[in-house]
Amino acid sequence: MSIAIKLSDELAQDAKLYAAVNHRSVPKQIEYWSRIGKLAEANPDLPFSFIQETLLAIEESKELAQLSEYQFG
Numbered sequence: 001m002s003i004a005i006k007l008s009d010e011l012a013q014d015a016k017l018y019a020a021v022n023h024r025s026v027p028k029q030i031e032y033w034s035r036i037g038k039l040a041e042a043n044p045d046l047p048f049s050f051i052q053e054t055l056l057a058i059e060e061s062k063e064l065a066q067l068s069e070y071q072f073g
Helices: 007-023 026-042 048-063
Strands: none
Touching: 007 026, 026 048
């Protein structure tokens, strides 16, 4: 579902800059920031780098479908 929302010019400009650097569209950049913000609020004790690395690991595991659960012992 998509909806139209109003954003400040400053946020739109920041998103455009970061989107270009990260090879994302402006809406995808804002979605990324939203996702990070939600996770940071839900997990205030976790550092940003840990959240970011966890999201990266999740995406990598989706691409590598042949991964299996590690068996200890």
